[in-house]
Amino acid sequence: MAKWTTDNIPSLAGKTIIVTGGNSGLGFQSVKAYGEKGAHVIMACRSVSRGEEAKDEILKTCKNADIVVMQLDLADLSSVRKFAAEFKKSHQQLHILLNNAGIMMVPYGLTKDGIESQQGTNHFGHFALTGILLDVLKNTPESRVVNVSSLAHKQGVMDFDNLLFDDGKGYASFKAYGRSKLENLLFTYELQRYFETNRFDTIAVAAHPGTSNTNLFSHIGGNLLQALLKPLMSLFIQPSSMGALPELRASVDPDVRGGEFYGPDGRGGLKGYPVIVQPNNAAKDKESARKLWEFSEKITGVKY
Numbered sequence: 001m002a003k004w005t006t007d008n009i010p011s012l013a014g015k016t017i018i019v020t021g022g023n024s025g026l027g028f029q030s031v032k033a034y035g036e037k038g039a040h041v042i043m044a045c046r047s048v049s050r051g052e053e054a055k056d057e058i059l060k061t062c063k064n065a066d067i068v069v070m071q072l073d074l075a076d077l078s079s080v081r082k083f084a085a086e087f088k089k090s091h092q093q094l095h096i097l098l099n100n101a102g103i104m105m106v107p108y109g110l111t112k113d114g115i116e117s118q119q120g121t122n123h124f125g126h127f128a129l130t131g132i133l134l135d136v137l138k139n140t141p142e143s144r145v146v147n148v149s150s151l152a153h154k155q156g157v158m159d160f161d162n163l164l165f166d167d168g169k170g171y172a173s174f175k176a177y178g179r180s181k182l183e184n185l186l187f188t189y190e191l192q193r194y195f196e197t198n199r200f201d202t203i204a205v206a207a208h209p210g211t212s213n214t215n216l217f218s219h220i221g222g223n224l225l226q227a228l229l230k231p232l233m234s235l236f237i238q239p240s241s242m243g244a245l246p247e248l249r250a251s252v253d254p255d256v257r258g259g260e261f262y263g264p265d266g267r268g269g270l271k272g273y274p275v276i277v278q279p280n281n282a283a284k285d286k287e288s289a290r291k292l293w294e295f296s297e298k299i300t301g302v303k304y
């Protein structure tokens, strides 16, 4: 079968798209691809200046791209509320919500609202954002929510007795990252069930990039490790333009169906072109998904 590339992206004229973490890595590549196809793209960034720099970079090669930078800090629920309120002032529709932003393997820390930071940023911030934007998604024919997970979901274990590693108990940076990426998948499947039950014309889809050369690895180790890691990464792992293909396909391919998961077709799912892939069994567990949903509504205060 032919490989899916950005050449397969249809015209996106008239479509409104939000990309969280759009200033860097996979998000940046996604904003660029959407912009080149004529979409109106909101680059939702925690740093507006980094967002403006990234936008200028895209405009160098695509001068007509319609990109707006807006401030969004997923690690601060008041920022999520403010972002969504600002967006709704000027938009009645949202065709694609690409929940892409993330942090990986940081030391134990808390978001502004006291949530363990990797889960707070990667899952709970996106859960809140999606919930607050439900009305505009509902108002948009064939809209999509795409959540970006990782192969690391396979290392994730749900422990509802100590979900947030309270006071750092049991915390290891890889455990919290794996859990957050498992949560991205559990959320996707529960959200798809929610859309079906409530007769939304919206679908929920997940994607993972395999391994891809981005800034995500910059939190690991000190300067020495970073100096060694960077040249190795550019030699052995795929560029961000390839890593972005699964989330792009999940968000725009007309053949995509709700509840699908896209990732690279290469050995071990580490690199290649996007195809439907399967998560592990834990990601499909309906009981975990329901419990996570209830916990997420409670801790974020966002009711669906």
Ligand SMILES: NC(=O)c1ccc[n+]([C@@H]2O[C@H](COP(=O)([O-])OP(=O)(O)OC[C@H]3O[C@@H](n4cnc5c(N)ncnc54)[C@H](OP(=O)(O)O)[C@@H]3O)[C@@H](O)[C@H]2O)c1
Binding pocket: 020, 021, 022, 023, 024, 025, 026, 027, 044, 045, 046, 047, 050, 072, 073, 074, 075, 076, 100, 101, 102, 103, 104, 121, 122, 148, 149, 150, 151, 208, 209, 210, 211, 212, 213, 214, 215, 216, 217, 243
């Ligand atoms: N690269 C890989 O190999 C790989 C593998 C598996 C999964 N993923 C997933 O891919 C997604 C994108 O990561 P990437 O590889 O493109 O990494 P990246 O280059 O580090 O980009 C991450 C983006 O998320 C933003 N972000 C971080 N914390 C945020 C917050 N609190 N509020 C709003 N935005 C925030 C970052 O903003 P700043 O620029 O301000 O830091 C940046 O724009 C993540 O969900 C990651 O888990 C990546």
